Amino acid sequence: MSLSFDLAPGTPSTPPAEIARLLYGDPGFGRLFSDHMAVAAWSDGRGWHDDRLQAHAPFQFAPGEAVLHYAQEIFEGLKAYRRDDDSIWLFRPEANARRFNQSADRLALPRLPEEDFLRAVRQVVTVDAAWAPAAAEQTLYLRPFMFASESFLGVRAAKEVVFAVIAGPAGSYFPRGPEPVDIWVTTTYSRSGAGGTGAAKCGGNYASSLLAERQAHDHDCQQVLFTDAASHEWVEELGGMNLCLVTAAGQLVTPPLDGAILAGVTRDSILQLAPRHGLEPVERPVSLTELWSGVKSGSIVEAFACGTAAVITAVRSFRQQFEDGIDEVRLPQANGRQTQALRRRLIDIQWGRSADDFGWTTRVV
Ligand SMILES: Cc1ncc(COP(=O)(O)O)c(C=O)c1O
Structure with missing residues (x-):
């Protein structure tokens, strides 16, 4: 069964007005985060479950979670582009979905079906569309990631894993912009x-x-x-x-x-x-x-x-x-x-x- 990443009950979907002010300036890269994130859990036996779109919020971590000790973690990076007519587009997201699973294989993490990866990304872009900057060469940067969340210190592939997608407005990666x-x-x-x-x-x-x-x-x-x-x-x-x-x-x-x-x-x-x-x-x-x-x-x-x-x-x-x-x-x-x-x-x-x-x-x- 595919994951839907629907907005969790009670989660506001409208971003606060003050973000517009931030979006007129240079957001830099990776400093600002939008209001929502997509999350899903995986466990050995149950597979992927508990998928949702929720407020961007801290995770609760048990000190013994495997990712903190053995770095069983993967991520992706892609961008959403706001065009002149205000439509918002992705660039080759299927390639990121495919590479995410190649990384998952190498890190002994569970595969996430490509359509679920794409759905999670699209849901975040849709709910946080207001965060996609309109300024030239600025984008809504998307960061899908997956980590071992099982609290267990033995060295083996974790039996509990979390997948999430966070986002944020992004300008130039290098502080000096496109300069050589x-x-x-x-x-x-x-x-x-x-x-x-x-x-x-x-x-x-x-x-x-x-x-x-x-x-x-x-x-x-x-x-x-x-x-x-x-x-x-x-x-x-x-x-x-x-x-x-x-x-x-x-x-x-x-x-x-x-x-x-x-x-x-x-x-x-x-x-x-x-x-x-x-x-x-x-x-x-x-x-x-x-x-x-x-x-x-x-x-x-x-x-x-x-x-x-x-x-x-x-x-x-x-x-x-x-x-x-x-x-x-x-x-x-x-x-x-x-x-x-x-x-x-x-x-x-x-x-x-x-x-x-x-x-x-x-x-x-
Ligand atoms: C080490 C490394 N090489 C290459 C790339 C370029 O990959 P892509 O064009 O898919 O962003 C990245 C960026 O993600 C990277 O981190």
Whole structure:
């Protein structure tokens, strides 16, 4: 039986008037939350149950809940876009529903039927439509997640789990907006290794990235680029985004999905859009040696970070600690022509200003 995520009795559905004031400013990213959330429970034997749409409110936690100790948790991130005619749309939510279950498999969490994931997302967008900003490039960010809620300290897959979707208005992920970013390359820390959880969207991957992220900030960089755990020679991805390179030979190059990196929905969309911009999409390993020599020689002309939160954000430089000190290479074109054109194309599709030939967008409100 599918889940309906209906509004729980007695839950007000109209947001307070003062939120309108907040929505005129820059909401930043991940700071503000809307009024409602979708919740469902799962237990071994009973399956999914107790689905509801309720007020956004704290969970009650038992100190022994498994997620607090063993990080059995997964999440997703997608956006709802308010268009000029006030309709509200999602971008490829089925891809997020599918990836959520791939992450669930890897973290030994129960699968949530894709239609239930989509229903929960749509219900939150519908009830909190007033929270979807109208300002340019602002969205209602949606955060579906699932965690082990069983209070039990043995190390095994939990027999009780909670699924929820929260939301909040979001502006630019980077405080400086779409301005090009500087990237710190870490060859000390790894995000994932062979057989690890790199391809899953689980909290643990992000926890293990934070120290490198802090080092990046200490070196005035906004993101960290991870390399493979075995040799630290192969480029993987950024802390919260995939990396794409544009070559002088007209290729759009990005590292392959080898199990260590997240299969970004934005990455996949860009690979499909690339030929329309005269770029040949190429998924292949990229070494740090190639990255540095390519940027220096000009065979790599542009680079950008891509992901739901950052959309497409140009890279200005890569910085790295070498034995004899820190070195930096600057892209020949920071925020170059192809980066700008792909960004424009993607956001025009998302906001319904450009034809959606791929059928990527779906209306909710
Ligand atoms: C580690 C990591 N890589 C890549 C991405 C990009 O994925 P998507 O385009 O699906 O948002 C994200 C963002 O969610 C991420 O956290």
